Amino acid sequence: MNIAKALTIAGSDSGGGAGIQADLKTFQELGVFGMSALTAVTAQNTKEVTGIYELPPEAVAKQIDAVVTDIGVDAAKTGMISSVPIMEIIAAKVKEHRIHHLVIDPVMISKSGAALLKEEARHALKRLLIPLAEVVTPNLPETEVLTGITPDTEEKRKEAARRIVEMGARSVVIKGGHLRGEKAVDLFFDGKSFEHLTAPRIETRHTHGTGCTFSAALTAELAKGRPLFDAVRKAKEYITAAIRHPLELGGGHGPVNHWAHRREEAKG
Template sequence: MSIAKIPVAMTIAGSDSGGGAGIQADLRTFAFHKVHGTCAITCITAQNTLGVERVDALPPEAVVAQMEAVVKDIGVQATKTGMLLNQEIIAAVAAQVQALQLVNLVVDPVMVSRTGAQLIDDDAIATLKTALIPHATVLTPNRYEAQMLSNLEIQTLEDMQTAAQRIYQLGAKAVLVKGGGLQGDRRSVDVWFGGQQLETLTAETVDTSNTHGTGCTLSAAIAANLALGHEPLTATRRAKAYVTEALKYALAIGQGQGPVGHFFPLLVNSQWSA
């Protein structure tokens, strides 16, 4: 009996000690989609549901070594980047994306938090724009990142559509501007632009304060679906549906903002079900 080779995805991102975002969220998302998850860790954070207490960057050489080790032996069908933290790591990752000929690259820019706080410095942002984004199959900025990348204040759906088209000019094959930073029902509306096709993607709005890791989870789910062979827009629609269901089973843990329920099928009809 022949056994089909399992798809493999790689996440290049930071570690979240609280388990809600970053590498931890990405690997759980890959597993949910029956995709084998591999990783290259860029930084280690000390954080919990209340916030980040410390961040330690790995040397760029260590990040590169992890990428090379995975690709030369296992191979990957899709890759996502998350928190790259600084200019040196971004430049190193971008160079390896080219050297290793990585395909199906999902770039979650992780430049600005969902509350509007800038997370990396201006030099790192410049390198992200010129060195990494042009290689992206799908780029997934949140509202504030989209504002920075498009030089446009985003308040409305029309603003999101204009921003997506402007950001596309940076070289990504497709741009998904996320509406999570907006108010009311607009939080669940995202805008996709792939050069020709401008789509408004909607979903049920889930009323929960436990939303930690949604951006990481969405980009990881897109990568997983790309690894499974779906074309980018279908992969994005499927990923959005997954995140919506995971939000319905978000975890009320800790004293702050808990994570989404990545393993929600195990929570259905369980003692922890909402």
């Protein structure tokens, strides 16, 4: 049996809504065998992050080696990577194992406002990991940090997308969740042309894990061999369904619903 396999290299979210927990749920829902390499353990819920505990770089390296050399990896994604040494080891392992389909989710700040990426690691992200990416998936605040451009107009978002591709990424999806308006519009750029992905904007506070879930869905679709833009489109559909049917858990920013798309498909 030919089973698609995806690896998430990210932090653990004890609340289950983001991080590797969201990634593995998404992989499972989309019919992909999920594996993980933890970079950190966080203590968090829907309201706050109360602790961040990094793993040693060697532990991250050994996790990646273990799964790649035995099970294999068709596509991988990165999430929370808070320090330069861990970024360095991940970049080295991606090159060593020739992981071609790599999705970089530049996780910087949690929904509750906690910083998840150290200041010095921001430059390392651009230098070490973005050049290895098949696609980078920043939201608007992350886009501004990466490029120095305030992406408050269509032209500025396009210029920011060009800059991220100039850093070495093969493509970028600038997510539009922080924009205003009736539609949530993402901007895709592959170095040649721009495409827009549009969905109805859903007013809800239950959006914890949206970035992790979108990038995981994209990774899963790439692992299955789907062409890049088609994979982005499918990931957009998946996260839209996850937001549309909230679980309404917790007293803060609750998690999205990772199995919502399956229920929508069952209804036809």
